[in-house]
Amino acid sequence: MKKHLLLLFALIQILSFATLAQKTIAVKCGKLLNVRTGEVLSNQVIIITNNTIESIIPASSFKQKTDTLINLSNYFVLPGLIDCHTHVLLQADITAEDYNVQLLKQSIPLRTIRAVSSCYKALQNGFTTIRDLGTEGAGFADVDLQKAIEEGYISGPRMFVSTLAINSTGHYPIKASEYSWELNLPKGLQEITGADEARKAVRQQIEHGADWIKIYADRNYYKLDDGTYRSLPNFTTDEINAIGDETIKSRKKLAAHAMTRDGIIAAINAGATSIEHGSGMDEECVQLMVNKKIYWCPTIFVNEYVAEGRAKAGSNINMQFKESMPAIFKRAINAGIKVAYGTDIGGYDWNLPEAKDFEYMVNWGMTTTQAIQTATITAAELLGKTGLIGEIKTGALADLIAVNGDPTKDIQLLQQIKWVMKNGIIYKSDK
Numbered sequence: 001m002k003k004h005l006l007l008l009f010a011l012i013q014i015l016s017f018a019t020l021a022q023k024t025i026a027v028k029c030g031k032l033l034n035v036r037t038g039e040v041l042s043n044q045v046i047i048i049t050n051n052t053i054e055s056i057i058p059a060s061s062f063k064q065k066t067d068t069l070i071n072l073s074n075y076f077v078l079p080g081l082i083d084c085h086t087h088v089l090l091q092a093d094i095t096a097e098d099y100n101v102q103l104l105k106q107s108i109p110l111r112t113i114r115a116v117s118s119c120y121k122a123l124q125n126g127f128t129t130i131r132d133l134g135t136e137g138a139g140f141a142d143v144d145l146q147k148a149i150e151e152g153y154i155s156g157p158r159m160f161v162s163t164l165a166i167n168s169t170g171h172y173p174i175k176a177s178e179y180s181w182e183l184n185l186p187k188g189l190q191e192i193t194g195a196d197e198a199r200k201a202v203r204q205q206i207e208h209g210a211d212w213i214k215i216y217a218d219r220n221y222y223k224l225d226d227g228t229y230r231s232l233p234n235f236t237t238d239e240i241n242a243i244g245d246e247t248i249k250s251r252k253k254l255a256a257h258a259m260t261r262d263g264i265i266a267a268i269n270a271g272a273t274s275i276e277h278g279s280g281m282d283e284e285c286v287q288l289m290v291n292k293k294i295y296w297c298p299t300i301f302v303n304e305y306v307a308e309g310r311a312k313a314g315s316n317i318n319m320q321f322k323e324s325m326p327a328i329f330k331r332a333i334n335a336g337i338k339v340a341y342g343t344d345i346g347g348y349d350w351n352l353p354e355a356k357d358f359e360y361m362v363n364w365g366m367t368t369t370q371a372i373q374t375a376t377i378t379a380a381e382l383l384g385k386t387g388l389i390g391e392i393k394t395g396a397l398a399d400l401i402a403v404n405g406d407p408t409k410d411i412q413l414l415q416q417i418k419w420v421m422k423n424g425i426i427y428k429s430d431k
């Protein structure tokens with residue numbers, strides 16, 4: 001009997017502690033977007049308990065007492081955005097020189113300190129989740145940043161990381177031929193030769209905390225007279241398939257940088273979940289991606305941004321991609337390809353807008369709601385987090401942003417985020 005009483009007493013204590021620890025927040029929203037249906041709701045209240053959305057109710061029936069009341073009655077509220085292609089450890093690399101300076105003159109601690117600022121900017125830009133696709137020579141520092149954010153040492157988005165990234169030997173900067181051959185130069189990723197080294201690289205990266213495996217599937221892009229793009233594949237079939245096999249067996253996913261059919265088809269055959277850039281994809285690639293439900297991160301603005309600088313430095317290919325991208329994009333979305341928002345920011349300056357790609361998507365045929373879906377429900381699906389992020393619904397994490405005006409009418413408003421909440425904590429309030 002005494003034992004039972006003690007148990008009951010302990011249970012009451014646990015319950016009362018749990019009640020005390022529960023923190024409730026009500027967010028009054030002037031407008032709220034249901035990203036799945038595109039419906040814009042007026043005067044809603046989002047009830048949050050700790051870091052999770054409890055319910056969404058009309059303001060007229062809101063009577064509950066909460067610990068905190070946030071008034072966004074004059075604002076338009078959306079779920080926190082998701083950028084599926086970032087490089088927090090890179091601070092723009094328009095030319096090879098920009099890239100080499102970062103790898104040769106800046107230590108990894110210095111680059112990581114700079115990345116703390118990139119993470120802060122991403123969150124201020126309204127991106128509450130990112131998939132960071134390669135540290136570009138900064139080792140496993142992305143895993144450290146991910147931990148520092150999770151543990152609250154620094155503020156930044158929820159991160160999915162891919163650590164070193166993989167390419168075949170001799171096909172990635174820093175190019176040895178640009179320096180004295182006597183130097184032992186750092187590389188922007190992990191190089192492999194042969195299927196065994198491919199498997200080893202995947203295993204090592206996962207062991208160190210990679211959530212995704214990132215590969216570079218092609219290089220040396222060129223345009224044929226008939227307007228089609230080609231490139232050189234980076235891996236042998238054995239190598240790329242070994243990477244895919246090892247990744248999938250470890251229940252991880254593969255993201256492939258691939259510009260043309262030479263890289264795209266090899267990556268798809270190896271089991272890639274997403275194709276990054278795909279700036280020169282042809283009809284067959286589009287069909288294959290639609291049929292196999294493979295995601296496309298088109299990284300539009302970065303190409304527009306680097307095109308001129310690279311043309312001046314002697315490479316015209318980004319200019320050519322820039323010209324053909326509108327038609328490629330339209331054809332792909334008409335065919336029903338799954339577009340996941342990915343910017344490649346870090347490849348361009350972190351002080352430039354991260355929400356710029358939305359504008360191009362809308363100019364090239366998407367509705368504003370479809371464009372927003374690329375950075376919310378579709379991105380969440382790519383990350384395997386449907387229902388948890390990218391949506392304002394019961395059970396989702398409290399990742400919310402607010403803008404002043406209606407982004408379904410003016411998509412550029414996503415470049416002026418006024419208020420950011422991640423995991424139930426406010427990180428920006430410029431109201």
Ligand SMILES: [Zn+2]
Pocket residue numbers: 085086087133344347
């Ligand atoms: Zn990239």
